[in-house]
Amino acid sequence: LPAGQVALISQSGAFGLIIFEHTESIGLGMSKFISLGNRMDVTTNDLLEMLEEDEATRLILLYLESFGDPREFPTIARRISRKKPIIAVKSGRTIAGARAASSHTGALAASDVAVDALFEQAGILRADSIPTLFDYAQALAYQPLPKGDRIAILTNGGGPAIIATDAVVGAGLVMASFSGETIRTLESFLPPEASVNNPVDMIASAGPEEYRRAVAAILADEAVDALIVIFVPPIASDPVAVAKAVSEASVGIDKPVLGCFMGSERVAHAIEELERNRIPAYKYPESAARSLAAMRRYHRWTQRPVAEARTFDVDRARARRAIEGRTGFLDMGAVSDLLGAYGITIPPFGIVRSPEDAWAEAERLGHPVVLKALVRGVTHKTDIGGVKLDLRTSYEVKGGFYEIIDSLERGGLDPEKDLEGVMVQRMVHGGKETIIGVVQDPMFGPLVMFGMGGIYVEVLKDVAFRIPPLTDLDARELVESIRGYPILKGIRGDPPSDVEATIDVLQRVSQMVVENPEIVEMDLNPFVIFREGEGTTVLDARIRVEPRDRKGHASDAVGG
Structure with a gap:
């Protein structure tokens, strides 16, 4: 296997060998291959910190079955992923948790949401399969990151262009709008039957020279951030010559170019030509679109400001009095005291x-x-x-x-x-009904939830989770990630809701559960958000506590 810049940490020896062999087949050189197996005193965290300092490693692949120290992992991964992309496959995402949940939040916290939240907050790209792991790895190892969401598609077949367009939009990207100059350039050498708008369909007669000139023209357009080149081998064209033309036209351009050469035996040598020139090649347009979306997510992560969790001035003594010596659901007096201690309002009752x-x-x-x-x-x-x-x-x-x-x-x-x-x-009138919740994950500890609330919360299931402590950016992304966020922004003449006040409360809840690990479940539902500048309030709340040590582990008092 040639030396390279990709490191692999695998918790499965069998999967590690499969990944190792496939890496060789697509020409991805490796800097390190580490199989943990039945590890004793070395954790994934230890190895990540080692790879952080390894100058030969620029991209890290993970196959994970468990976390050695899951509460330390986010801090380490967040730091490293700003320097080097981390792509992970985490198995076991459909295993149901054995936890009995009595709250809305517990019912909505599926077994894998903690891992999704962790990866999202740590800048880790999650792949749902080994093939997707390699799709992402090729793109990130070979190509520069896209600076924006505007994607161009170049093809010699109409059907693949439609599929590719759907895949691009479905992946959260947008189709680029070409400048007039780009359109005129394409019209100057393509036949009248060709479509010169995005996606560009050069029709089946397009050969290497048409691909060369079209790639150059599209990449020169400032309104294009990335390009997917699709080739379906007709009878007359030489796939290898087309691959060479695409490679030559994209040399020195600081925009990602991803290839999709469809077919098997006829394009095998063309795919090798692309990979020799560090252009990832995919069998299907959907794979290229998903890989571009992953690259874009990672680029946004690298541009994200570094933030620390805010610490509010709260009445910790009052909060401890509300919790200490209690087990089960707190009465409303204790709930009011606990929320009030952290500056979270509830109407008089x-x-x-x-x-x-x-x-x-x-x-x-x-x-x-x-x-x-x-x-x-x-x-x-x-x-x-x-x-x-x-x-x-x-x-x-x-x-x-x-x-x-x-x-x-x-x-x-x-x-x-x-x-x-x-x-x-x-009685409180007006505002939008949402929910803020907390549930304890057996591996990661507390999860903070936000979503659209009210009595239909478990039917709508429009919620998202994050692992505390939450920074301002974590809380903001939590709010913005739900499907109902446009409702909070204001639609059809409805004024925007007080999102800033909501972000403030989410951070206060985050601080509360970090400082009081006895809190194992919380529902603030409805959590009402009033108009912008008018704040928020909690209309109903349920908080369940259990005796736990200060690290959040169940104490002997509850059989832990």
Whole structure:
């Protein structure tokens, strides 16, 4: 195997050999090949730090089955990935966790979200298969990084051009719009039947010279950030000559060029020619598009400002009083104290046990109010008819209290035994309902979740996760990563929501769970985001705690 700049760390000897052999077949030289196997005192973290200082290594490939020290891994990988790309395959992504989750957040935290969050925050490119690992590796080892999202496609066949266009857009990139000069240049040597707009279809008669001139013209366009060159071998054209023409036209250009030479035996030597000239070659357009998207993600990561997690001035003593000595779900008084200690607001409320007290509390708080049943062992109040909204008069408040009692009894509950009280809270109008949550991953510790909230959160499943501590950028990307983010930005005349205040609260929650590892589950749902500049509030919250040591491990008190 020729020496090169790619290092491989594999936790599987068998997969390591397969990767090793395939690396040779595509001409990727290796600097290091490390098979961990049944390791004892050497971890992936140790080897990453070794490769960080290895001048011969410029690209790191990982095949992972587990993490030696998963809580240290993100810090190490984040630092190294700014200098050298890291591409990883992590197996076991469909194994269901054995954790029983009673919160919305726990139900939404699939077994692999922690790994996705970790890789996202550490700048690691995750490949979902060994072939994809090599697709990414070839692109990153051979070509410069794209400076933007604008992709051009050059082909001699219409069908592959359509597939390639769909793949580019599907990968989150955009099709470049050519300048008038580029279009005129292409028109000057291509036949009238050709399409000179992006994607450029030179038709089947295009030979090496047409490819050479078209590649040069497209790469010279300032509106193009990268080029995918597709070749489907017709009867007359020589694939190797086309590969040479593409290689020669792209020499010295600081833009990535990826080849897609379709066919098997007829293009084998052409693919070898491309790879000799450091142009990655793919069998299908989708692979080229995904690889370009991975390169673009990595380029954005390298341009991302270095950030540290913010530490807020909080009332830690008040927070400890709310948690210490407790197990299970905190009562609303403790929840309010804990959130308040970290500067997270919740509307004023009171807990009552009679309809008369409910009305008295409504008078004190100011109406309209909402009533919420606090039932032992029940997570979702709406499911048992335990929420009554927008109550304004004595008749409505007292009637709402009785309706809650009736709903509990119809559901087979005993209000005398099961009802801990009824929460009376000032009604909040307006804003967008979202959710902020926390769940403990058995390997990585706490995960912070954000998404669109309300009673349909588990149906919509529009949520994302990150591993604390969260920097400002982590929190911002968490908010922006959900499908519903355009709703928060404001659409169809709707004013934008207070995203900055949301980012602030996410960082406060992050600090809270880092400083208080006893928190094992949290739902702030609905977490309401008001108009820009008007802040946020928590309308309902559930927080579960367990005795744990300061490193977040279960203590002996809970059988850990």
